[in-house]
Amino acid sequence: MAVYRRLLASRVRGQLAYPLSFGLDLLAQALGQTIELVVIVVLFGRVHTLGGFGADEVLLIFALAGIAFGLADLVVGQLDELPRWIRTGELDVLLLRPLPVLAQLVTADMQLRRLGRVLVGLLVLGVVLTRAPIAWSPVTVLLLISTPLVGAVIIGSIWVATCAVAFWVVEAREVANAFTYGSSLSTAYPVTVFAPWLRRLLTFVVPAAFVAYYPVLAILGRSDPLGRPDAMRYAAPLVAVASVAVAGLIWRAAVRRYQGAGS
Amino acid sequence: MIVHAEALRREFVVGKRGARRRLAAVDGIDLRIEPGETVGFLGPNGAGKSTTIKMLTGILVPTAGRLSVCGLDPVSRRRELARRIGVVFGQRSALWWDLPLADSFDLLRTIHRVPRAVHRARLARCADVLGLAEFLATPVRQLSLGQRMRGEVTAALLHAPPLLVLDEPTVGLDLVSKERLRAFLHEVNTEDGVTVLLTTHDLPDVERLCRRVVVIDQGRVVADDELEVLRGRFAGPRELIVDLAAPAPQLDGATGLPGVTGSRVEADGMRRRYTFGPATSAASLVAEVARRAEIRDIAVHEPSIEDLVRTLYAGARPGG
Numbered sequence: 001m002a003v004y005r006r007l008l009a010s011r012v013r014g015q016l017a018y019p020l021s022f023g024l025d026l027l028a029q030a031l032g033q034t035i036e037l038v039v040i041v042v043l044f045g046r047v048h049t050l051g052g053f054g055a056d057e058v059l060l061i062f063a064l065a066g067i068a069f070g071l072a073d074l075v076v077g078q079l080d081e082l083p084r085w086i087r088t089g090e091l092d093v094l095l096l097r098p099l100p101v102l103a104q105l106v107t108a109d110m111q112l113r114r115l116g117r118v119l120v121g122l123l124v125l126g127v128v129l130t131r132a133p134i135a136w137s138p139v140t141v142l143l144l145i146s147t148p149l150v151g152a153v154i155i156g157s158i159w160v161a162t163c164a165v166a167f168w169v170v171e172a173r174e175v176a177n178a179f180t181y182g183s184s185l186s187t188a189y190p191v192t193v194f195a196p197w198l199r200r201l202l203t204f205v206v207p208a209a210f211v212a213y214y215p216v217l218a219i220l221g222r223s224d225p226l227g228r229p230d231a232m233r234y235a236a237p238l239v240a241v242a243s244v245a246v247a248g249l250i251w252r253a254a255v256r257r258y259q260g261a262g263s
Numbered sequence: 264m265i266v267h268a269e270a271l272r273r274e275f276v277v278g279k280r281g282a283r284r285r286l287a288a289v290d291g292i293d294l295r296i297e298p299g300e301t302v303g304f305l306g307p308n309g310a311g312k313s314t315t316i317k318m319l320t321g322i323l324v325p326t327a328g329r330l331s332v333c334g335l336d337p338v339s340r341r342r343e344l345a346r347r348i349g350v351v352f353g354q355r356s357a358l359w360w361d362l363p364l365a366d367s368f369d370l371l372r373t374i375h376r377v378p379r380a381v382h383r384a385r386l387a388r389c390a391d392v393l394g395l396a397e398f399l400a401t402p403v404r405q406l407s408l409g410q411r412m413r414g415e416v417t418a419a420l421l422h423a424p425p426l427l428v429l430d431e432p433t434v435g436l437d438l439v440s441k442e443r444l445r446a447f448l449h450e451v452n453t454e455d456g457v458t459v460l461l462t463t464h465d466l467p468d469v470e471r472l473c474r475r476v477v478v479i480d481q482g483r484v485v486a487d488d489e490l491e492v493l494r495g496r497f498a499g500p501r502e503l504i505v506d507l508a509a510p511a512p513q514l515d516g517a518t519g520l521p522g523v524t525g526s527r528v529e530a531d532g533m534r535r536r537y538t539f540g541p542a543t544s545a546a547s548l549v550a551e552v553a554r555r556a557e558i559r560d561i562a563v564h565e566p567s568i569e570d571l572v573r574t575l576y577a578g579a580r581p582g583g
Contacts, residue, residue, distance in 0.1 A: 003373050010362055093357050095322045097374055098345035256324055256338070 003099065004107045011109050022113065029116025033066055036188065037124060051192030052225045056132035058190060060219065063125035064144075065187035065212035068151025070117030076156045078109045079163040083173055086166055091258060101255055102160065121148070135221030143219050150236045151211035155183050157243035158206055164247075164254035179206070187211040192225055199226070210239040264331075265426050265458050266296035266319060271328035273314050288314040290482030291328070296460065298425065301452050303473035303490070304462040307576055311482040312462045316430050319460075320350050333426060346375060349419030349457075353431035356411065357418050358403045364414050365399040368421060375422035382421065389417040392447050409440030416444065420451065427451065429461045433468055445471045466568040478575045486575050494566060495541035497574045500524055502564040503537045503548055511535075511556035520551050 015022050040062055044055040053061075082105065085091045094104045125144075134140060162179040169175075186208040191199045202208045210232075217224055218233035273289040289311040296302055306312050317323040318330060321337035321344050330337060333347040350357070358367040372382040390396050393413040398406055406414065412432060419427060429448075433441045449472055451457045463469060469476060469490065476493055478486040486493055510532030520526075522543025527536045539548055545563045552558060 003370075006370060006373055010359070010366070014361070089355065092317070092322050092352065093355055095341065096320060096345055096350050096357065098342040099374060100342070258322075 004103060007104075007107045008110050012112060015112050025111075025113035026116040026119075029070075029113050030120050031116075033070075033117045033120040036066075036184075037062065037120065051190040053190045053192070056128050057216070057220060059124055059128045060132050061190060061212045061216045062188045063121045063128055064147045064216065065151065065184075066121030067118050067125070067148035068155055068211050069184050069187065070114055070119075070121060071148060071152035072155035072159065073117065074110060074112070074114040075152070076106055076159050076163075077111060077114055078106055079159060080173075080176070081105075081108070082163050082166045086258070095255075095258075102251055132220065134219055140219050143215050147212060147215040147219075147236065150215075150240045151187070153240040154207055154211050154236070154243050155187065157240070157247035158183055158208070160247040161250045164250050167254035167257045183208055183211075187213075203228075207239045207243060210236040264295050265298045265300075265333055266294060266460065267329075267331045268292055268294040268315075268319070269329040271315065271318060271330055272326050273311075273318060273323060274326045287326075287482050289318070289325075292479065292482070292484055294477065294484070294487075296458060298458050299452070299456045300475055301459045301473045302461065303469035303476045304460060304479070305466075305469065305476060305572060306462075306479040310479045312479060313430060315479070316428060316460075316462060320348060320428060321345070346422060347424050347426065349422070349424040349427045351412075351415045351419045351427070351429045351432050353412070353429075353434040356403065356415065358411070358414055360404045361402055363400050363402055364395070364406065367403060367414070368418065371418055371421055377422055385421055385423065386417070389420065389447075392450065393417060393443065409436050412436060412440065412444060416447065420457075423455075424457070426458045426460070429459070429463075431463055431465075432461065433463060433465050441465070441468070448472055466572065470568050478572065480576055490568075493575075494568070494571055497571055500538040500540055501545065501566060503539065503545055503552075504562040504564065505535045505537070505549075505552055505558055506560040507533055507535065508557040508559050509533075513555055514552070521547055523548070 037059075040055075040058060043050060044058075048054070050058050085094070085105065091101070094101050097104065129144075158179055159176070162176045165175050166173075183206075186194075186202050186206075191202055191209045191213050194202065199209070203210075214224075214233045215236050223230055224232065271289055271292045271294070272287060274285045274287050276283050277286050278284055288309075292311070292315060294315075304312055304315070314323065318325050319332050319337060321332075321341035324338050332344060335344045335347070337344050358364065359370065362370070368382075368386055372379070377385075390399065393416070395410075395413060395417060398410050401410075403411060403414065416429075416432065419429075427448075432448075433444060436444065445468060448459060448461075452459050452472070459472065461468065461472060474489055476486065476488065476490050477484060486497070488496075512532070514526075514535060515528075520537065522539040523537050524540060525538040528534070529536065535552075537548065537552075539545075549558070549561055
């Protein structure tokens with residue numbers, strides 16, 4: 001751990017060296033998230049429920065998913081750079097160090113500005129908690145704390161798995177982007193708003209529904225309107241473990257596939 | 264054996280969609296290196312040198328064959344292997360671009376879990392021999408190529424690996440930097456017993472550092488022997504140049520001179536050039552000439568290693 005802390009420290013120091021520029025970057029990220037918030041608010045100016053959920057309930061999903069997304073982006077967002085590492089052959093250097101390649105890529109940089117999204121999520125969460133019909137209990141409190149963290153693990157795993165595509169098709173940035181920004185959209189709304197095939201995809205294949213939707217059902221003390229078992233509301237940690245395992249397998253296969261740039 | 268490769272093979276898929284074919288960059292290489300050896304790995308561009316090096320260091324997965332480096336399988340035990348080998352790629356940097364050189368070394372110390380005192384001693388030695396002191400505090404991106412390469416070699420040695428692999432370490436360096444690096448690598452090999460495997464296009468590197476030479480071409484080993492043996496077997500004849508005190512017609516015809524295969528007279532008879540085979544020692548030839556005429560000066564020209572390598576490459580080509 002000390003290794004990664006040291007690898008990161010220099011990067012983080014560099015960003016904070018220019019506070020104004022850092023502040024603006026942070027603001028820009030927060031603004032992006034705020035626009036998505038505005039979309040939801042405008043929608044609820046027209047309708048009273050979305051997929052069977054009221055405004056505060058949807059905003060609870062939005063807030064928790066936003067925090068999870070921001071945290072995942074902070075940690076594994078560097079994987080955007082993977083095609084460059086592969087194209088230039090700089091990945092060779094990482095393979096020559098006695099550390100896991102993924103851990104080195106992730107700690108090669110950490111953009112603190114990505115916390116902007118987390119901040120907006122926390123603000124919305126603070127407001128929504130006073131208004132939403134929450135079934136308060138120790139379990140609810142635990143869920144509120146664990147959901148963004150577990151959700152970040154799920155989103156991060158999805159990204160690692162999709163970014164690994166770059167080892168097969170170097171310029172696969174579009175594929176990865178589809179999942180990155182797709183996961184922002186698909187986690188922030190109740191899955192009930194999507195078409196049935198998409199719901200099944202987001203529940204059983206790319207488990208975005210477990211990032212915020214299912215845990216929020218438990219927090220609200222509601223059953224799934226689609227009639228799925230109540231146990232699924234608490235399944236997010238298990239889903240996270242499975243996601244990490246699958247992403248890990250895909251990543252391993254991908255690194256073995258690496259051929260290296262010509263010398 | 265510190266490196267043991269048997270029938271090592273690596274194929275790449277080349278060509279556009281629809282017309283893909285498999286090309287063997289490394290086509291069955293056998294290589295055995297014992298601890299403490301210095302091996303020059305030579306071959307023309309595209310011969311498969313870098314591909315082989317990348318397989319030895321765990322970067323590339325071999326398509327077929329058996330490979331063990333420091334007793335480990337480079338792919339499945341890549342991380343363990345990384346602790347036992349030092350690697351320098353002339354074209355890539357293992358250092359952190361925007362950190363001062365000293366900070367890069369310190370990060371590597373943490374990564375390789377080298378105790379602080381041991382690290383300090385090793386770094387002090389490299390800094391001393393390679394003259395790093397003046398730019399230890401400079402960010403890597405501001406270093407000259409020569410300075411950076413000295414930094415790269417230091418970085419590769421700070422965890423005291425028993426095997427050092429260098430891929431074109433002197434490319435782009437000026438003569439002084441080259442010589443300094445060669446001298447240091449020689450010292451590391453003779454004093455610390457570090458095994459050195461080196462690819463280069465710079466033949467003086469090989470002449471200065473390597474006792475043994477492995478030449479590959481088109482993915483296959485075409486020669487593997489001590490440099491001196493190869494020189495004797497493949498290189499052209501040696502040449503003795505004798506400057507005489509006075510013209511010496513008694514030397515005409517070169518009769519009775521041991522091993523001489525040809526002679527030429529220059530400078531109005533004041534200079535003679537004798538070519539002779541590897542079986543003859545220059546000393547005995549000089550003695551014979553001195554017995555017959557007064558010598559003012561002598562010079563012996565060894566066949567150049569460039570000639571040797573050219574002969575080997577040509578011999579490996581079909582119809583060459």
